[in-house]
Amino acid sequence: MISNRAIATVLAGLVVCSIAVAPVAGAQESEPEPSTIVEVDDEGDAMVTLTMTYDLDSDEETDAFESLEGDEEAQTDALDRYEGNMQSVADTASDRTDRSMAVTAESVSAERDGDIGVLSMTVEWTNLAAVEGEDLVVTEPFASGYETDHSLTVVAPDGHHVSDAAPTPDDEADGTATWVGGTDLDGFEAVLTSDGEATTGADDAGESDDDSLPGFGVGVTLVALIGATMIARRR
Numbered sequence: 423m424i425s426n427r428a429i430a431t432v433l434a435g436l437v438v439c440s441i442a443v444a445p446v447a448g449a450q451e452s453e454p455e456p457s458t459i460v461e462v463d464d465e466g467d468a469m470v471t472l473t474m475t476y477d478l479d480s481d482e483e484t485d486a487f488e489s490l491e492g493d494e495e496a497q498t499d500a501l502d503r504y505e506g507n508m509q510s511v512a513d514t515a516s517d518r519t520d521r522s523m524a525v526t527a528e529s530v531s532a533e534r535d536g537d538i539g540v541l542s543m544t545v546e547w548t549n550l551a552a553v554e555g556e557d558l559v560v561t562e563p564f565a566s567g568y569e570t571d572h573s574l575t576v577v578a579p580d581g582h583h584v585s586d587a588a589p590t591p592d593d594e595a596d597g598t599a600t601w602v603g604g605t606d607l608d609g610f611e612a613v614l615t616s617d618g619e620a621t622t623g624a625d626d627a628g629e630s631d632d633d634s635l636p637g638f639g640v641g642v643t644l645v646a647l648i649g650a651t652m653i654a655r656r657r
Contacts, residue, residue, distance in 0.1 A: 456572035
């Protein structure tokens with residue numbers, strides 16, 4: 423049986439590869455892809471889901487991911503670490519927006535899709551969007567130095583649509599707006615307007631400060647939360 427230390431080493435390596443390497447050429451559109459999805463409700467709170475994918479190219483990699491898949495306690499430990507990291511990001515965003523924010527762990531799943539391992543973690547983020555009349559406006563933490571190589575999608579609540587956004591989304595439909603990985607999001611703003619209301623328009627982007635939030639620190643965070651979790655749980 424593969425050891426937990428080996429699991430930690432393999433999964434940490436998979437995390438680094440999944441973040442640093444672009445999707446394999448010729449991959450089918452139906453295959454799961456790394457993403458951050460922000461589902462905003464009509465009070466400005468949001469469910470933020472980070473999904474990462476891992477190529478399971480060897481028996482050792484497959485065994486390692488299957489061990490995580492079958493270990494609910496390890497998944498919970500990983501989610502708790504992710505929650506802590508997101509709360510740190512929320513604290514910085516709170517200072518920038520003068521709006522109190524809090525993050526609470528919601529759910530985690532690890533499952534295989536063919537030769538791909540899929541890890542998804544969701545947190546509830548209170549006050550992520552500013553409520554401005556009939557509009558919900560999303561800016562921080564994406565507006566100041568947010569960098570990632572996977573897509574970002576903002577989903578408007580029922581009865582709302584994306585009335586304006588900066589930068590221009592790469593894809594927009596059915597109350598969602600998506601920016602592909604690598605997009606420069608400095609000055610990010612997404613305005614979600616109640617159906618029937620006039621478009622408010624996004625304000626001009628302001629200058630970002632030096633305290634950037636590069637992709638929520640996803641690379642370092644996932645190496646720590648998966649690798650350290652499995653090492654800590656070795657027998």
